[in-house]
Amino acid sequence: MATINFGGVLEQVVTREEFPMEKAREVLKNEVIAVIGYGVQGPGQALNLKDNGFNVIVGQRKNSKTWDKAVADGWVPGETLFDIEEAAQKGTILQFLLSDAGQITLWPTLKQHLTPGKALYFSHGFGITYKEQTGIIPPADVDVILVAPKGSGTSLRRLFLAGQGLNSSYAIFQDATGRAHERVVALGIGVGSGYLFETDFKKEVFSDLTGERGSLMGCIQGIFAAQYETLRKNGHSPSEAFNETVEELTQSLMPLVAENGMDWMYANCSTTAQRGALDWWKKFKAATQPVFDELYASVAAGKEAARSIASNSTPDYREKLNEELKELRESEMWQAGAAVRKLRPNNA
Numbered sequence: 001m002a003t004i005n006f007g008g009v010l011e012q013v014v015t016r017e018e019f020p021m022e023k024a025r026e027v028l029k030n031e032v033i034a035v036i037g038y039g040v041q042g043p044g045q046a047l048n049l050k051d052n053g054f055n056v057i058v059g060q061r062k063n064s065k066t067w068d069k070a071v072a073d074g075w076v077p078g079e080t081l082f083d084i085e086e087a088a089q090k091g092t093i094l095q096f097l098l099s100d101a102g103q104i105t106l107w108p109t110l111k112q113h114l115t116p117g118k119a120l121y122f123s124h125g126f127g128i129t130y131k132e133q134t135g136i137i138p139p140a141d142v143d144v145i146l147v148a149p150k151g152s153g154t155s156l157r158r159l160f161l162a163g164q165g166l167n168s169s170y171a172i173f174q175d176a177t178g179r180a181h182e183r184v185v186a187l188g189i190g191v192g193s194g195y196l197f198e199t200d201f202k203k204e205v206f207s208d209l210t211g212e213r214g215s216l217m218g219c220i221q222g223i224f225a226a227q228y229e230t231l232r233k234n235g236h237s238p239s240e241a242f243n244e245t246v247e248e249l250t251q252s253l254m255p256l257v258a259e260n261g262m263d264w265m266y267a268n269c270s271t272t273a274q275r276g277a278l279d280w281w282k283k284f285k286a287a288t289q290p291v292f293d294e295l296y297a298s299v300a301a302g303k304e305a306a307r308s309i310a311s312n313s314t315p316d317y318r319e320k321l322n323e324e325l326k327e328l329r330e331s332e333m334w335q336a337g338a339a340v341r342k343l344r345p346n347n348a
């Protein structure tokens, strides 16, 4: 473990330098890693593990779209692709990568295959932390571990193919074999993490649910929509409003933030912009702080979990989500966005 100073707080991280791929392969050489579920994280993690030389099989419902996707990705039925039960029986490490709601349905089946010494692996603290709601209570004689890539499974795969890596957190909920630590770190390196930072199941799910509802996904759409509306109300055209709200941010300014931080992005803008941004960010912070505190409380109380389980357990949940996504896509702002994207020189 390397000790790294994160803004004045010392934390332990695991990097690829100190835990190289050869070591990970050595640790897991006698394991069969069964990736259960082939949605977004499933493909990213399974393909990265396979390409990194691990022994991987995939478990997925037969006669489903994702079964066909697994076949198209090169998994061979009867050799490396099985129905969920068969994969769970063959695996020594079961990577439970169904949707959080799907995990509840499948748990009674999966549990039967968690024989002593196996490891149960999650990419989210959800099932374990909200056990009153999920009923997921693992037997005492298996390891229970977590590697949570901090990003989409799609990005995990893309970054791997580009020779880079996504950061992940890792946690141990139960160490039955004495090998939980080496198993979880080896898996974290194997799925393509750039480095791993330590957490626990509860902290992982509380921060993750806050982040995706907050600044990563929910809040950002909210502030885009609010600023766009103000500009439109005041007579600005859709192209002007979209450029000044989204396009400039994603194309020009966020890459600078990613590269070297907020002050660097500010420093590369005009002194006029810097003056205004330095004055106004505190006002926006004060306005949104109560909403973030409300959000965190809702996550901690299990209300966000309850809502997600209830809405993702209905048979038509996918259609309903697609309808809501369509509404977003067809809003004037994102239609303006589609037109703006087409005009980018590299798309033209």
Ligand SMILES: NC(=O)C1=CN([C@@H]2O[C@H](COP(=O)(O)OP(=O)(O)OC[C@H]3O[C@@H](n4cnc5c(N)ncnc54)[C@H](O)[C@@H]3O)[C@@H](O)[C@H]2O)C=CC1
Residues within 6 Å of the ligand: 037, 038, 039, 040, 041, 042, 061, 064, 066, 096, 097, 098, 099, 100, 101, 102, 103, 105, 106, 123, 124, 126, 148, 149, 150, 151, 152, 153, 154
């Ligand atoms: N989407 C992402 O990139 C990220 C996901 N995670 C976590 O990884 C885990 C997997 O998430 P996703 O890949 O997004 O899942 P997903 O929502 O794409 O579903 C994964 C698979 O579960 C199957 N499934 C759903 N309900 C089922 C049921 N009742 N019976 C059998 N199969 C069922 C689906 O067909 C799909 O193949 C979750 O715990 C999630 O919170 C963590 C980080 C990022």
Ligand SMILES: CC(=O)[C@](C)(O)C(=O)O
Residues within 6 Å of the ligand: 149, 150, 151, 152, 153, 208, 212, 216
């Ligand atoms: C991609 C990710 O990390 C999220 C947003 O937390 C998720 O998909 O659940």
Ligand SMILES: [Mg+2]
Residues within 6 Å of the ligand: 149, 150, 151, 208, 212
């Ligand atoms: Mg996340």
Ligand SMILES: [Mg+2]
Residues within 6 Å of the ligand: 208, 209, 212
């Ligand atoms: Mg999440």
